[in-house]
Amino acid sequence: MSWTEERVSVLKKLWAEGHSASQIAKQLGGVTRNAVIGKVHRLGLSGRATPSRPVKRPPRLARPKPRVMPDGSVKQAAPAPTTETMEPRTAPERAPADIMAPLPPLQQADGEPASILTLRDSMCKWPIGDPADPKFAFCGRKADCGPYCAEHAKVAFQPARKRDTRKGEYDYVRRIAG
DNA sequence: CCCTGATTCGC
DNA sequence: GCGAATCAGG
Numbered sequence: 752m753s754w755t756e757e758r759v760s761v762l763k764k765l766w767a768e769g770h771s772a773s774q775i776a777k778q779l780g781g782v783t784r785n786a787v788i789g790k791v792h793r794l795g796l797s798g799r800a801t802p803s804r805p806v807k808r809p810p811r812l813a814r815p816k817p818r819v820m821p822d823g824s825v826k827q828a829a830p831a832p833t834t835e836t837m838e839p840r841t842a843p844e845r846a847p848a849d850i851m852a853p854l855p856p857l858q859q860a861d862g863e864p865a866s867i868l869t870l871r872d873s874m875c876k877w878p879i880g881d882p883a884d885p886k887f888a889f890c891g892r893k894a895d896c897g898p899y900c901a902e903h904a905k906v907a908f909q910p911a912r913k914r915d916t917r918k919g920e921y922d923y924v925r926r927i928a929g
Numbered sequence: 930c931c932c933t934g935a936t937t938c939g940c
Numbered sequence: 941g942c943g944a945a946t947c948a949g950g
Contacts, residue, residue, distance in 0.1 A: 754941085771934085772934070773932080773933080783944080785943055785945080786943050786944090788933095788934060788935070788936095788943090789936095789942065789944090790943090792936085793942080871931080872931090873931085
């Protein structure tokens with residue numbers, strides 16, 4: 752995708768409304784949040800009303816890590832001749848009471864069927880429905896110790912054989928735990 | 930771990 | 941100009 756005037760105007764609007772870069776990226780589609788942030792900076796409209804995060808950092812120097820190029824070659828970053836020209840910072844320290852930070856939209860909670868876009872690592876990835884179906888979704892409940900929730904884990908990981916020692920284990924636990 | 934924006938730099 | 945990789949932080 753490219754930054755058409757249409758998409759740029761949407762970006763500007765959503766950014767002005769206080770949406771995060773990732774949210775804007777999802778809404779636009781075809782771009783990552785990095786792309787959105789990059790475009791925001793290029794447009795010069797970064798730095799919204801900072802709610803409570805001054806985020807003052809000294810400028811980072813050259814990236815020290817080597818980079819892997821698409822053809823497989825590895826490039827090392829230049830040693831960066833330590834040109835530390837630190838300018839004396841004078842913080843604006845402005846906090847107008849009439850500028851209110853917009854509330855961030857609610858994130859999707861766990862426990863509801865998740866689409867491929869909203870499915871997170873901590874969610875149960877048990878498929879629900881036909882993958883070809885537009886309504887296809889994943890379980891989305893809390894996944895514990897694996898890719899599935901406790902319920903679906905039982906179905907996914909069938910025990911190889913029946914265990915006939917349950918009563919014995921139960922009695923053992925009774926004896927130990929009281 | 931989830932998220933946020935900021936920055937650098939090869940393309 | 942673009943955006944992935946990375947950083948720094950909540």
